[in-house]
Structures are given as C-alpha cells and as structure tokens.
Amino acid sequence: MGQTIAEKIFAAHLRDSPTPDNMVLGIDVVMCHEITTPIAIVDLMDKGMDRVFNPDRIKAVIDHVTPPKDSKTATQAKIMRDWARRHGIKDFFDIGRNGVCHALFPEKGFIRPGYTVIMGDSHTCTHGAFGAFAAGIGTTDLEVGILKGVCAFRKPRSMKIEVVGEMQKGVSAKDIILHIIKQLTVNGATDLIMEFTGPVIASMDMASRMTLCNMSVEAGATSGICMPDRVTAQYLWPFIQQEYASIEAAVEDFAKWCSDDDAVYEKTLDIDVTTLSPQVTYDYKPDQVKDITEMAGTPVDQVYIGSCTNGRIEDIRAAAAILKGRTIADSVRGILTPATPAIYSQALDEGLIKIFMDSGFCVLNPTCGACLGMSSGVLAEGEVCASTTNRNFNGRMGKGGMVHLMSPVSAAAAAVTGEITDPRSFLDK
Amino acid sequence: MKKFGGIATFIDRDDINTDEIIPAKYLTEITKQALKPHLLEDLRLEDGSFDPRSEEIKKASVLVTRSNFGCGSSREHAVWALEVNNITVVIASSFARIFRQNMFNCGILAVELSDAELDRLFGLAPEVQINVDLEREELIATDARDSKIECSFSLNPFDRELVAAGGWLAYADQKY
Numbered sequence: 001m002g003q004t005i006a007e008k009i010f011a012a013h014l015r016d017s018p019t020p021d022n023m024v025l026g027i028d029v030v031m032c033h034e035i036t037t038p039i040a041i042v043d044l045m046d047k048g049m050d051r052v053f054n055p056d057r058i059k060a061v062i063d064h065v066t067p068p069k070d071s072k073t074a075t076q077a078k079i080m081r082d083w084a085r086r087h088g089i090k091d092f093f094d095i096g097r098n099g100v101c102h103a104l105f106p107e108k109g110f111i112r113p114g115y116t117v118i119m120g121d122s123h124t125c126t127h128g129a130f131g132a133f134a135a136g137i138g139t140t141d142l143e144v145g146i147l148k149g150v151c152a153f154r155k156p157r158s159m160k161i162e163v164v165g166e167m168q169k170g171v172s173a174k175d176i177i178l179h180i181i182k183q184l185t186v187n188g189a190t191d192l193i194m195e196f197t198g199p200v201i202a203s204m205d206m207a208s209r210m211t212l213c214n215m216s217v218e219a220g221a222t223s224g225i226c227m228p229d230r231v232t233a234q235y236l237w238p239f240i241q242q243e244y245a246s247i248e249a250a251v252e253d254f255a256k257w258c259s260d261d262d263a264v265y266e267k268t269l270d271i272d273v274t275t276l277s278p279q280v281t282y283d284y285k286p287d288q289v290k291d292i293t294e295m296a297g298t299p300v301d302q303v304y305i306g307s308c309t310n311g312r313i314e315d316i317r318a319a320a321a322i323l324k325g326r327t328i329a330d331s332v333r334g335i336l337t338p339a340t341p342a343i344y345s346q347a348l349d350e351g352l353i354k355i356f357m358d359s360g361f362c363v364l365n366p367t368c369g370a371c372l373g374m375s376s377g378v379l380a381e382g383e384v385c386a387s388t389t390n391r392n393f394n395g396r397m398g399k400g401g402m403v404h405l406m407s408p409v410s411a412a413a414a415a416v417t418g419e420i421t422d423p424r425s426f427l428d429k
Numbered sequence: 430m431k432k433f434g435g436i437a438t439f440i441d442r443d444d445i446n447t448d449e450i451i452p453a454k455y456l457t458e459i460t461k462q463a464l465k466p467h468l469l470e471d472l473r474l475e476d477g478s479f480d481p482r483s484e485e486i487k488k489a490s491v492l493v494t495r496s497n498f499g500c501g502s503s504r505e506h507a508v509w510a511l512e513v514n515n516i517t518v519v520i521a522s523s524f525a526r527i528f529r530q531n532m533f534n535c536g537i538l539a540v541e542l543s544d545a546e547l548d549r550l551f552g553l554a555p556e557v558q559i560n561v562d563l564e565r566e567e568l569i570a571t572d573a574r575d576s577k578i579e580c581s582f583s584l585n586p587f588d589r590e591l592v593a594a595g596g597w598l599a600y601a602d603q604k605y
C-alpha cells in the first residue's frame with residue numbers, strides 16, 4: 001500500500017509509539033517566538049530543567065511585539081534574548097534582523113523537504129509548503145521539544161485537496177484557501193493533514209504555497225503540505241548547493257518524500273478555480289466567506305497589509321500594482337508591514353515602499369503587530385479593517401473591531417476606495 | 430490521582446476560540462495566576478446567556494460546551510486560564526487539536542460526547558454536578574432535583590497515560 005508524504009515523514013522520524021495511534025517523532029527544527037517561549041523558559045528554569053537538546057536545531061525570533069511596546073513585552077524579549085545567549089543558540093533574531101517567524105525562517109533556508117518542525121504558534125503549518133511536516137503546539141509540547149527534541153502526534157491521516165483550472169486575474173492563493181475553508185468549515189479538517197496537489201499548486205511559487213498552508217489551521221487541520229518539487233528546489237538552491245550537484249539532483253532526491261499514487265486518504269476535495277472570484281470573510285469566523293462582489297461597498301477604517309499569510313514581496317508587489325499612481329481614501333488608514341527585513345529591503349530596491357508611501361500608507365518595521373491586536377494598528381471598538389492576515393475572530397485586532405480577511409490586491413483596492421471593492425475593477429483598466 | 434469533576438457551567442455555542450478564552454492582550458503575562466481574572470472575558474453569546482463574571486463560573490470545575498472548543502491560536506494560556514480557575518474537565522462534542530493536546534499535556538481532561546448526549550446534559554442545566562470516573566471512562570451528571578444522567582466516553586490510551594503521569598513534561602523527561 002502506498003504512503004502519503006506525511007506517513008513517510010512520520011516513519012522516517014519515529015522515536016517511539018506508545019500506542020498504535022500515537023507516535024513520538026524526533027524533531028528537526030524547534031522554532032521559538034517571544035509570546036509562547038518565555039513562559040516555557042521560566043517554567044523549565046523553575047523545574048531545574050533549563051537545558052536545550054541541541055542549540056543548532058533551535059531557531060528563535062522576537063517578532064510579535066517588536067520593538068517592545070511596554071515593560072512587559074520588553075521583559076518577554078529579554079527572557080528570550082538571555083536564554084538564547086546562555087545556550088549558544090546562534091540562529092536568534094533580534095531587532096533589525098527580526099521578522100515574522102513564518103516568513104523569516106523559510107527565507108533563511110531552515111526548512112527542508114522531509115523535515116519535522118514544531119513551534120508554539122498555530123500558523124507553523126505554513127512551513128508545510130516545503131514538503132515538511134510542520135505543526136503548531138502549545139507551551140508544554142514546546143518545553144519537551146526544547147528539552148528533548150521530540151513531540152507526540154496522532155498517527156497522520158491526510159486529506160487530499162486537488163486544485164485544478166485557470167485562475168482569473170485578481171485571484172490569488174489567498175482566495176483559494178478562503179474558498180477551501182468555506183467548503184470545509186472551521187473544523188472540517190480537524191486532526192487531518194491537508195495535502196494540496198494538482199496543476200494549480202504545481203505552478204504556484206513558494207510564497208503562494210506558504211499562503212495556502214498558512215491558513216490550513218483555520219479549517220482545524222494539523223498542518224498543510226505541498227509536494228516538494230522544482231519550485232521548492234529553486235527556492236532552496238542557495239542553501240543546498242553544497243549538498244547537490246544540480247537542481248535536477250535535488251528535485252530527484254526530494255521526490256522520495258512525495259505521496260505515492262496509491263496512498264490512502266481520509267477525504268478528498270476537488271477545487272476548480274476557473275470561476276473563482278476574489279473572496280472575503282464577512283463575520284467572526286474564517287469559514288464565513290463570500291464572493292467580494294457580495295460585500296462590495298462595506299466601508300473600512302483601516303487597511304492592513306502584512307503578516308505571515310501575506311506580507312511577502314510577492315504580496316507587496318501585487319498590492320503596489322493597484323496603489324501605483326493612486327492615493328488611498330481620506331477615510332482610511334493604510335498600514336504596510338513587510339514581513340522580514342529582506343522583504344523590506346527588496347521592496348525599497350524595487351521602489352514599492354515609495355509607491356505605498358506616496359499613496360498615503362504608513363510603512364512599519366517587520367512585526368506581527370496589528371495581526372494579533374497587540375500593537376502597531378490596534379482597532380477601536382466598532383472599527384472595520386480590511387486585512388491580509390489569517391484570523392477574523394471577534395477582538396482579534398482589537399476589542400470590538402471587525403476584520404475582513406482578503407488578498408493583498410483586494411486590500412489595496414479597499415484602501416483606494418475606502419470600502420470593500422472588487423480588485424478586478426482596477427486590474428481591467 | 431487527581432479528582433475530576435464538580436459543579437458544571439454550560440456554554441451553549443460552537444467554535445469558542447482561544448481569543449475568547451483568553452484575549453491576546455494577556456499573552457504578555459509570564460505567570461499562570463495572572464490569567465485568573467480574565468477567563469472567557471470577551472465571550473458574548475447572542476442570547477446573553479453567558480456572563481464571564483457570574484458566580485456560577487467561579488464555582489465551576491466542569492465546563493460543558495458544544496463543538497470545536499479551543500479553535501484558533503496555540504496559546505496554552507487558554508488552558509492555563511481554565512487550570513487556574515480550577516476547571517478540571519471540559520466536555521464538548523469536539524475539540525481543536527492543539528487545544529486538546531495542551532489540555533492533556535497539562536493533565537486536564539477533554540471529554541468528547543456525541544451531540545445527542547450533550548443535548549441531554551444541557552437539558553439538566555443549571556445547577557448540575559458532574560463527576561468523572563477516569564478508570565471506567567464514565568461520567569455521572571446530577572441536577573438539583575437529583576435526576577441523573579450517565580454517559581461513557583473513551584479516551585485515547587496515551588492521553589490517559591499523560592493525565593495519570595501528571596502531564597507530558599513529566600512523562601517525556603522520564604522516558605526520552
């Protein structure tokens with residue numbers, strides 16, 4: 001019987017199987033940020049267990065509230081910083097070098113096909129874009145990960161999502177994943193790994209694959225995953241060229257992880273994107289999704305472009321194409337947060353930052369910032385935000401605020417008009 | 430072994446997320462106790478049937494709710510907010526994966542019942558006492574007029590071991 005990519009990765013990392021349904025895996029990369037890690041560090045210290053299993057396999061960043069907004073967030077950062085120094089964690093990213101974890105770590109080449117990756121962050125599923133098994137965990141799992149380099153999961157069960165068709169102009173990976181979550185609902189993929197396949201995925205760049213996998217947890221999934229292929233190898237080439245004679249050789253090697261044709265799936269879902277319109281959420285759950293045309297005209301107070309979902313250079317380029325030569329509506333506050341320093345720098349080189357600034361956007365340093373309503377663009381009661389982030393829960397970006405999730409082009413269009421707008425009306429001209 | 434059960438509180442809604450259980454603004458706390466006053470602070474039900482500051486929730490050790498409890502972020506703070514408020518059992522028709530794992534990792538019970546059985550439990554509310562027998566995987570709910578409902582549930586054997594061991598850190602530290 002054939003195996004799925006997740007089954008292959010689990011088999012290759014199996015350390016223990018306490019019951020037939022529970023598997024303890026060896027972990028290749030344990031990633032840490034300053035919201036969920038300091039409390040783990042403090043707890044380990046209290047228990048006399050302040051150790052790390054392998055400093056080279058731990059990657060740490062301060063990204064959620066940076067620079068710190070108050071004494072408490074400064075303390076969280078300090079606990080992380082001191083801990084990283086104490087244990088010789090070389091891959092620690094502080095102010096000036098820090099960016100949103102799920103954008104920064106892939107950019108550094110830390111994630112490879114076949115890897116197991118954990119982090120105390122639900123959007124760790126993003127890294128499945130590289131053909132890795134990457135899952136969000138809580139603090140206790142993180143403590144064990146830091147201490148022992150292992151994590152327990154249930155036996156992997158997968159769902160195959162085959163994406164076919166021809167995407168229309170103005171439609172992107174964000175619209176596809178919102179559409180999928182609408183089909184599945186917020187718990188339709190609970191305890192499942194969402195495997196994205198088909199010609200649309202094969203022709204997607206890594207940024208789009210990361211956007212897709214990023215939101216798999218919004219359907220309840222343990223993770224999202226894509227088959228590692230030539231696109232993956234090309235992205236990783238600067239980091240793997242010592243290991244492989246050619247990109248060809250890397251692609252061939254990566255193929256060993258790909259799901260077999262006769263692999264067994266719990267569920268399958270076929271998506272044809274040919275008639276898909278830009279999508280937008282309308283209430284407080286990420287499965288409450290409509291075609292943007294149905295929501296057009298809804299006024300917005302703030303537009304937020306950034307986050308681990310859509311703060312990459314590709315997203316900034318797409319939004320800039322709409323903002324170029326235009327100014328945003330007087331009634332709107334526009335905020336751009338490039339996800340990493342490299343993305344920021346690239347956007348500067350390409351003149352994109354100037355386009356945003358000329359249009360009236362405020363450009364912030366790389367941080368999670370407003371995405372989780374902790375700093376840098378928190379909403380007031382009753383305010384509405386068009387956002388490229390991944391979560392529209394009540395209170396997510398500020399108590400009493402409403403978040404409409406959408407793609408970068410849709411968010412840029414909303415900034416120009418001051419209301420939810422079909423971005424295709426700009427692209428056709 | 431720790432006792433599981435006590436006075437129950439009922440929240441009749443699906444998809445209660447971690448932002449509702451503990452808002453992000455409290456994630457800067459680095460002690461569990463600091464979370465205590467903020468459990469479910471931002472949760473509002475459409476029919477107004479839930480008040481996070483009520484005496485009922487303060488007395489409760491069991492929370493009974495509907496499907497997909499704990500969806501959203503991985504913050505274990507959400508489980509700790511329950512823990513420091515002496516909630517030892519959550520009963521729902523389903524849980525979000527990370528949240529469920531965090532519960533067992535902290536030695537708190539996540540009990541899954543069918544929708545029909547949950548309906549019966551909700552039928553007893555308010556003033557219900559729910560006691561859990563972990564060994565037999567059974568729970569007994571008793572209301573103010575002494576009517577009783579018995580339900581059996583099943584736990585993943587590994588999750589049971591974690592609860593018995595006092596959580597995953599203690600278990601893993603010994604074994605790996």
Ligand code: SF4
Pocket residue numbers: 064100101102121123307308309367368371372389390
């Ligand atoms: S950008 Fe938002 S969703 Fe992504 S890691 Fe940061 S807070 Fe979480």
